[in-house]
Amino acid sequence: MTRLVTPQPSTAVRFDDVSLHFGDAPGLDHVSFEIRAGEARVIYGAAGSGKSTLLKTAMGLVKPDSGRVFLLGEDITHMKERELFDLRARVGVLFQEGGLFDSLTIAENVSYPLLNQRALLEKFRANGDGRVVEDRVREALRFVELEATLEKFPSELSGGMRRRVGIARAVVTEPDLVLYDSPTAGLDPITAHTIIALILKERDLRHAATIMATHRYQDGQLMAKFRYNPNSGEIERWEPDDPRVQAGTKIFVMDRGRLTFEGTVSEFQASPDPYVRKFLNPGGA
Amino acid sequence: MFDLLKRPLEAFQDFVLLSGRAFRNVFRSPHYASDIFLQMDIIGVGSLFIVSLVGLFSGIVMAMQMARTLTRYGAQGQVGIIVSLTLVRELGPVLTALLVAGRNASGIASELGSMKVTEQIDAMRALGTDPIQKLVTPRLIATAFVLPLLTVIADFIGLVGGFLISNFMLGIASSQYWTSAWQAIEYNDIVQGLIKPFAFAIVIALVGCFYGLQTTGGTQGVGRATTRAVVVSSVWIFVLTTIIGRVFVNL
Numbered sequence: 001m002t003r004l005v006t007p008q009p010s011t012a013v014r015f016d017d018v019s020l021h022f023g024d025a026p027g028l029d030h031v032s033f034e035i036r037a038g039e040a041r042v043i044y045g046a047a048g049s050g051k052s053t054l055l056k057t058a059m060g061l062v063k064p065d066s067g068r069v070f071l072l073g074e075d076i077t078h079m080k081e082r083e084l085f086d087l088r089a090r091v092g093v094l095f096q097e098g099g100l101f102d103s104l105t106i107a108e109n110v111s112y113p114l115l116n117q118r119a120l121l122e123k124f125r126a127n128g129d130g131r132v133v134e135d136r137v138r139e140a141l142r143f144v145e146l147e148a149t150l151e152k153f154p155s156e157l158s159g160g161m162r163r164r165v166g167i168a169r170a171v172v173t174e175p176d177l178v179l180y181d182s183p184t185a186g187l188d189p190i191t192a193h194t195i196i197a198l199i200l201k202e203r204d205l206r207h208a209a210t211i212m213a214t215h216r217y218q219d220g221q222l223m224a225k226f227r228y229n230p231n232s233g234e235i236e237r238w239e240p241d242d243p244r245v246q247a248g249t250k251i252f253v254m255d256r257g258r259l260t261f262e263g264t265v266s267e268f269q270a271s272p273d274p275y276v277r278k279f280l281n282p283g284g285a
Numbered sequence: 286m287f288d289l290l291k292r293p294l295e296a297f298q299d300f301v302l303l304s305g306r307a308f309r310n311v312f313r314s315p316h317y318a319s320d321i322f323l324q325m326d327i328i329g330v331g332s333l334f335i336v337s338l339v340g341l342f343s344g345i346v347m348a349m350q351m352a353r354t355l356t357r358y359g360a361q362g363q364v365g366i367i368v369s370l371t372l373v374r375e376l377g378p379v380l381t382a383l384l385v386a387g388r389n390a391s392g393i394a395s396e397l398g399s400m401k402v403t404e405q406i407d408a409m410r411a412l413g414t415d416p417i418q419k420l421v422t423p424r425l426i427a428t429a430f431v432l433p434l435l436t437v438i439a440d441f442i443g444l445v446g447g448f449l450i451s452n453f454m455l456g457i458a459s460s461q462y463w464t465s466a467w468q469a470i471e472y473n474d475i476v477q478g479l480i481k482p483f484a485f486a487i488v489i490a491l492v493g494c495f496y497g498l499q500t501t502g503g504t505q506g507v508g509r510a511t512t513r514a515v516v517v518s519s520v521w522i523f524v525l526t527t528i529i530g531r532v533f534v535n536l
């Protein structure tokens with residue numbers, strides 16, 4: 001309970017001294033931070049360090065033992081599940097294990113958030129017919145370049161394609177905050193690069209707040225130093241001394257439930273901390 | 286000592302919470318009718334053949350075994366009474382429930398368990414659906430509706446099995462068998478024979494869902510959840526049949 005000032009509405013996520021335990025194991029250990037609308041964070045951390053737990057706590061899927069959690073300006077610490085639904089409708093999420101419904105087709109998966117969230121029914125069905133939803137689903141799948149798979153089932157797609165469907169489902173609602181849990185895990189470098197390019201594209205076209213958990217050094221570099229160019233349709237590097245490189249994207253490092261590092265990319269790269277340096281030198285040492 | 290009890294007590298508390306929510310949702314919208322019918326089809330129609338088969342053989346076996354004893358007392362004609370009473374009160378409900386526990390408590394636990402470990406349950410909650418409403422309550426309603434029906438079918442086919450033996454092996458007239466079988470059953474027995482499957486159904490559905498939703502630890506965890514669901518629901522079936530039987534003996 002360090003800072004008890006009510007956050008500004010432009011707060012995307014804020015943790016005030018949040019702790020939680022799974023049995024005796026610490027899930028999160030006194031974590032505090034704030035992410036404002038439109039900003040991006042890349043969370044590094046070893047396996048089991050609490051990245052997924054942090055993301056799930058941020059959207060109220062996991063309740064903290066102590067501390068307070070704010071989502072999109074509202075205190076969700078003790079919010080009931082039914083009240084949370086309307087707030088979560090403004091959050092997109094890509095789960096680490098995918099979380100695609102394997103009994104539903106790709107089209108049904110991607111339209112699911114539009115059809116099942118009360119708060120979104122009005123937004124996407126203003127005209128009173130299903131066409132808006134259908135168009136939006138196509139648009140989202142076109143965004144991830146998977147328009148041809150509408151009627152397939154998730155089990156019929158490759159791992160990288162499933163990840164892309166997951167991204168389409170996360171962004172189909174045009175959320176104010178997007179959470180990506182290890183979007184590149186288990187993918188080859190080329191597919192991983194495509195995935196990050198999609199995440200950059202979503203971030204830079206809509207300026208939604210973005211949090212990404214990852215193991216991969218390059219993911220954070222791309223997030224911080226690259227941007228999507230809508231004219232060329234490619235991602236390109238910022239000028240190295242452009243101040244915006246440092247402003248919008250920050251790096252978090254987690255170690256056994258604790259947030260041990262928070263800073264810009266240059267601070268990250270200059271950090272002397274041996275645990276932080278592990279993520280700078282992929283391949284060890 | 287306290288530590289030893291802590292875990293089972295916590296698990297039981299979670300189970301009670303889940304049950305409470307599942308029952309509350311029965312009276313709350315949204316109702317996922319298509320999920321209810323799908324589950325009825327899986328549990329009811331899917332179990333019909335095996336339940337009938339086991340019902341038939343339990344009637345046959347009982348008639349054969351009882352006939353030997355009854356012949357000794359010259360009471361062979363009573364076979365119908367014994368078969369019908371044992372089936373309706375005890376064997377029909379318990380055998381059917383054990384079969385459905387084996388087929389469906391495990392099926393439910395593994396389905397929900399896989400959904401849990403692939404984060405589909407989290408995804409549901411993230412995308413505006415209450416997993417208890419969408420997954421648990423339909424399975425609860427479907428099982429509670431279908432298991433009594435399956436039990437009645439098993440009872441009847443068991444009686445037919447008993448009839449086959451008495452008629453063709455023991456030479457008892459068919460009218461004598463059916464009259465004695467029918468007259469033996471009292472109102473009390475029918476109530477008991479329907480309350481039991483209803484209670485078992487609740488146990489099977491809730492235990493299956495509980496272990497499914499509790500699953501952690503990947504594919505291995507799904508296997509563990511499945512096994513536990515079957516073991517625990519089977520044990521509860523025996524405990525409940527004893528308790529309910531006891532209550533009815535005293536009535």
Ligand SMILES: Nc1ncnc2c1ncn2[C@@H]1O[C@H](COP(=O)(O)OP(=O)(O)OP(=O)(O)O)[C@@H](O)[C@H]1O
Nearest residue numbers: 022025027045046047048049050051052053054501
């Ligand atoms: N539902 C749960 N039940 C029990 N323990 C859990 C649960 N979820 C997470 N944990 C534990 O909490 C700790 C943090 O897990 P978390 O999944 O957040 O790590 P992570 O940083 O996402 O790891 P990875 O990089 O492997 O995805 C781990 O020790 C894990 O075992």
Ligand SMILES: [Mg+2]
Nearest residue numbers: 051052096182
């Ligand atoms: Mg994780």
